[in-house]
Amino acid sequence: MSSNRSSIDLKQLAVLLSCYVIGSAIVYIPSPLTAAAGNDAWISMTFAYGFGMIMLTCVLYLYHRHGGVSMIAYSRKLIGQTATYPLGLVIVLMLFFAVCAINASIGDFFTSVMMSNTPPYVFHSIGMLVSALTARSGIRVMARMFFLLVCLMLFFSLLVIVLAVPIYHPAFLLPMFESGIKPMLHGLFISAGFPFGEIVLFAMLFPFVRLKSGQSVNKALYAAYSFSAFMLILPTLCAIMAFGPAAGHFNYSLYRLATEIHIIELLQRMEAIIGIALILGSYMKATIMLFILYHCLIQLFNLKDDNVLMYPISVVCIFLSATMFQSPADFQEQVYLIWPFTVIAAGGGITIILTIATWIRHRNIQAERGDSP
Numbered sequence: 583m584s585s586n587r588s589s590i591d592l593k594q595l596a597v598l599l600s601c602y603v604i605g606s607a608i609v610y611i612p613s614p615l616t617a618a619a620g621n622d623a624w625i626s627m628t629f630a631y632g633f634g635m636i637m638l639t640c641v642l643y644l645y646h647r648h649g650g651v652s653m654i655a656y657s658r659k660l661i662g663q664t665a666t667y668p669l670g671l672v673i674v675l676m677l678f679f680a681v682c683a684i685n686a687s688i689g690d691f692f693t694s695v696m697m698s699n700t701p702p703y704v705f706h707s708i709g710m711l712v713s714a715l716t717a718r719s720g721i722r723v724m725a726r727m728f729f730l731l732v733c734l735m736l737f738f739s740l741l742v743i744v745l746a747v748p749i750y751h752p753a754f755l756l757p758m759f760e761s762g763i764k765p766m767l768h769g770l771f772i773s774a775g776f777p778f779g780e781i782v783l784f785a786m787l788f789p790f791v792r793l794k795s796g797q798s799v800n801k802a803l804y805a806a807y808s809f810s811a812f813m814l815i816l817p818t819l820c821a822i823m824a825f826g827p828a829a830g831h832f833n834y835s836l837y838r839l840a841t842e843i844h845i846i847e848l849l850q851r852m853e854a855i856i857g858i859a860l861i862l863g864s865y866m867k868a869t870i871m872l873f874i875l876y877h878c879l880i881q882l883f884n885l886k887d888d889n890v891l892m893y894p895i896s897v898v899c900i901f902l903s904a905t906m907f908q909s910p911a912d913f914q915e916q917v918y919l920i921w922p923f924t925v926i927a928a929g930g931g932i933t934i935i936l937t938i939a940t941w942i943r944h945r946n947i948q949a950e951r952g953d954s955p
Contacts, residue, residue, distance in 0.1 A: 588790060592799060594725035595791045596806035598870060601728045602784050603810035605867030606684060607777040608739055609836050609860040611814060612821040614918045617830025619769025621755055624819045626769025631811040633770075634778030637930060638807055640937040641785035642800055647940050652789045654881040660939045670882035672928050677783060677875035679924075682902040683917050684868040685709050689903065690913065691860060695837065706903040713865060714896035717873040718889050721790050724873065728866050735862045736813065738855040742840045743820050745852065749842055754826035755819070775922020777814070781807070782929040786874045834860070872896065 590598070615623040648656035653673070657666045688709045689702035716724055759766065793799065821835035824842065832838040837860070840853040876895060880887050907913040 588720060588722070589792045590722050590725045590790055592791055592793060592797050592802050594722070594729070595787065595799075596802045597729045597732065598721075598725055598787060599781075599784060599803060599806045600810045600813075601732045601863075601866040602870050603777050603781070603807065604732070604735070604813050604863060605777065605870075606687060606860060606864040607814055608735070608817055608863055609834055609856065610687065611773060611777065612818045612835040613830060613833055614914070615769050615773055615818060615830075616822060616835070618772055618918075619765045620827065620830070621760065621822060622758055622766040623769050623822060623829075624755075624815050625758070626766050627773045627811070627815050627818055629766075629770045630773035630778045631808075631815075633774045634781055634807065634811070635804070637779060637933060638781050638803065640933045641782060641788070642803065643937055644933075644940055645785065645788045645799070647944060650789055650791075652786055652877070652881060653936075654786075654878065655789075656940070657936065660936060660943065667882065669932060670878060672932070673783065674875065674878050674882065676924060676929060677871055677878060678899065678902065679906075679916075679921065680780070680783070681713075681868055681871045681875060681899050682906050683913075683921065684864050684871065685713075685899060685903040686907055686913065687917075688861065688864045688868075690910065691834070691857070694910075695834070696857065703900070703904045706900050709865065709868065710896045710900045710903070713869040713872050714892055716869045717876065718892045721787070721873065724869060728869075731862050731866060735859045735866075738859040739813075739817065739836060742836060742843065742852055742856055743817060745843045745845065746820065746824060746839050750820065750823040751826065752823055754823050771926075772918050772922050775925040776917065778811070779922070779925040779930055782925070782933045783871070783874060785933075786877060787870075836860075872899070 611627075612623070615626060619626045644653070644656060648659065654666065654670055657669055661669070685706050686702075689705035692705050693700060693702050716727070788799075791799070817836050817839075821829045821832075821839060824839055825832065825835070829835055834856070837853050837856045840856045843852045872892075872895070876889075876892055877887075879885065879891060879895070885891070907916065
């Protein structure tokens with residue numbers, strides 16, 4: 583792969599981070615979050631953002647301490663070649679699930695809202711093919727194209743949020759903690775895993791950035807991550823203010839919010855642009871996840887990077903998207919219960935263990951050199 587396709591600058595990395603965090607979550611996350619936490623959903627998401635910042639701090643610490651290499655590379659250095667294989671396989675399986683879940687959600691959206699008579703595998707196949715072609719073109723092409731797409735997605739989402747102002751009722755935000763702290767903790771659990779905790783997987787893209795003199799990776803990524811968190815908290819707040827306790831009963835809160843916009847006869851049927859935003863967000867996140875999955879596999883098994891595996895991986899993801907979820911209820915359980923637990927326990931646990939091991943190793947090196955700790 584040429585250097586032009588395999589490296590990006592810091593601004594492009596920040597754009598990819600925003601695409602990755604916001605992605606499909608801007609449409610999908612308000613509904614399960616409000617169903618679990620009620621009026622406290624936005625509080626849950628705020629605390630989840632704090633958890634994500636801790637994980638981002640850990641992966642940035644690992645990035646700096648190990649000279650900008652990938653998670654697979656510094657795992658080999660810390661725990662050895664043999665122990666890296668099971669760790670890497672856990673990450674690979676997580677990525678397979680994430681790509682397939684995103685792809686399946688696109689098909690579910692189309693078949694439940696727009697084209698109910700079309701088989702879901704049609705959307706699975708088309709979505710995965712487009713993602714594979716984009717990922718195969720290289721990370722620089724992805725970053726350049728996604729900048730335009732994320733701007734379009736955010737514009738459509740913000741347009742709906744602004745036009746829906748007349749139907750907001752701030753009183754729906756109260757009372758807080760009406761049923762105690764447990765619903766808020768449930769919402770925290772969901773949003774800490776999806777999407778904020780997923781930053782541990784995004785760390786595989788850090789080695790692709792090429793820094794210029796005086797640039798700070800930490801500052802750029804903290805800013806992009808905070809902006810992404812704000813763009814997820816905002817629609818959650820708006821959904822609660824618009825629908826109150828009923829917000830958790832709509833699968834696509836922003837889509838439902840768009841259907842409520844009727845400004846004389848000039849602006850109606852605004853839900854179409856939210857459909858575009860959902861498709862763009864899901865496409866961008868699926869592509870980034872597929873790109874990370876591909877590079878995890880070639881680094882874990884020391885394969886040649888010639889993109890030969892990209893299409894076979896995509897075919898596997900198409901089949902898994904069509905067979906992994908038996909029903910909408912099964913999808914809800916796996917994505918909003920099992921996946922957050924896996925991200926927090928496996929992804930977060932691996933990151934914390936590697937961070938502690940790196941810190942201990944650095945302290946030992948300093949002690950051997952006779953430096954102060």
